[in-house]
Amino acid sequence: MICSLFFTLLSSAFQLYLGYKADILEIHKNIQFIEDSYLPSIANSVYILDEEQLKLQLKGVLQLHDIIYIEISETTDAKNALVLHLGDPKSSRDIVRVLPLVVNRKVQQKNQNLTMRERNIGTLTIVA
16 A cells, blocks of 8 residues: 555656656747747847837747746946836746847948948846
8 A cells, every 4th residue: 555655656746747847848948939039030129229119029928838027128338228028027037048139230340341240239038
């Protein structure tokens, strides 16, 4: 009887562990999806300061499974730096990923051709 109870508990614990690992994997896949699909568009919207578009993009990201908070912070010394966020900032922060917002822009140096330059314009913080 005790042996049967032990194996039942062990089996239940193992199933819970596998479910937990599957959920964590799904969260990381969603964060990778955000990085691949949303990040370039969000960076461009920050660069041109399109707040309405950014709000729509954040709402879309927040609809993904297990994403509970998202924040955009513009990198600047100005007092009126852009900061937008949606979700619950006080929620448990089990998984936090901070991604750089980078845009590529053509610049022309004196007596030179146009060259592409990366410019870090802010960060996207994702909490799941």
